[in-house]
Amino acid sequence: MENSIYDVIIIGGGPAGLTSAIYTTRERLKTLLLDKAICGGLPATTEKIENYPGFPQGIGGAELMRSFKEQAEKFGTQIKEFYEVKKVEPEGKLFKVETELETFLGYSIIVASGSVPKKLNIPGEDKFIGRGVSYCAICDAPFYQDKDVAVIGCGNSGLQEGETLLKYVKSLTFVEFLPYIPGERILQERVLEDPRVKFFLNQIITSINGENFVESITIRDRQSGEEREIKVDGVFIYVGFLPNSKFMEGLVDMDKEGYIITDENMRTSFPGIYAVGDVRSKRVRQIAVACGEGTIAAIAVRDFLKEVKKE
Numbered sequence: 001m002e003n004s005i006y007d008v009i010i011i012g013g014g015p016a017g018l019t020s021a022i023y024t025t026r027e028r029l030k031t032l033l034l035d036k037a038i039c040g041g042l043p044a045t046t047e048k049i050e051n052y053p054g055f056p057q058g059i060g061g062a063e064l065m066r067s068f069k070e071q072a073e074k075f076g077t078q079i080k081e082f083y084e085v086k087k088v089e090p091e092g093k094l095f096k097v098e099t100e101l102e103t104f105l106g107y108s109i110i111v112a113s114g115s116v117p118k119k120l121n122i123p124g125e126d127k128f129i130g131r132g133v134s135y136c137a138i139c140d141a142p143f144y145q146d147k148d149v150a151v152i153g154c155g156n157s158g159l160q161e162g163e164t165l166l167k168y169v170k171s172l173t174f175v176e177f178l179p180y181i182p183g184e185r186i187l188q189e190r191v192l193e194d195p196r197v198k199f200f201l202n203q204i205i206t207s208i209n210g211e212n213f214v215e216s217i218t219i220r221d222r223q224s225g226e227e228r229e230i231k232v233d234g235v236f237i238y239v240g241f242l243p244n245s246k247f248m249e250g251l252v253d254m255d256k257e258g259y260i261i262t263d264e265n266m267r268t269s270f271p272g273i274y275a276v277g278d279v280r281s282k283r284v285r286q287i288a289v290a291c292g293e294g295t296i297a298a299i300a301v302r303d304f305l306k307e308v309k310k311e
Helices: 015-026 061-074 137-144 156-165 185-192 287-308
Strands: 008-011 031-035 078-081 085-091 094-099 103-106 109-111 115-117 148-152 171-176 197-201 203-210 214-221 227-231 234-237 241-243 273-275
Touching (some): 008 015, 008 094, 008 103, 015 061, 031 103, 061 078, 109 287, 137 156, 148 156, 156 185, 156 234, 273 287
Parallel strands (some): 008 109, 031 078, 109 273, 148 171, 148 234, 171 197
Antiparallel strands (some): 094 103, 115 241, 203 214, 214 227
């Protein structure tokens, strides 16, 4: 029975989870990493990452995350992809982790399940998913060759994905809720210098319109209340994220948005459970931050296990 028990089960294979795995396996802790899809998380869907240290020319998100995964496996991490966790339950000194395919036991848990794109919840959004509505430019940009496209949201994600789209589209319209562009200045400069780009700031998108495919969007000025319709063939939505934490509800403390609350050592309110990366309640969500948190959690788990296995 003891041989089938893991020292730590990591839920999520993005930068935070894979970094934790690198450190736990180097400590010779028996480590299982579960991911509901393919390892890599949101960074793997980013065409080029320029703010991760060590790559002055930038690096493809998928390439970077493949390296993370290879490094974790090199040191002995057991990785199971397409194992979506449905429930985590305490069972004595252990935790039971249930997926649709199998149930696992571990002495400790690191939740690194990340976040998912937030939806607008407006008329037309669900209707046109896959028919003009997308949340991933690197996935879908080639379908919009010489088309008119809108990007909703001007944070870093929106501007970065806009850069990807500009390799294909005829025109790009940015719509931003705030009266200013919140994304990094260097990203603003690149996008603003392209004559095909327009910005509508301080605007609310109220609907996505069309028959069988997207044909236009309707936006409303937050100050004047004036509405206008903009003809577009596609809409890419980047208005923030929601934590992938539902399977932990009732077990650990969360903030009002569902992000998991931890202390500086990544410990949650339940002993033996840690949280790292984008699922954690915090201000800054970046790859470099996630890696640091993954490191801290792994060291905290090592120390926790020394105590647990003494008892």
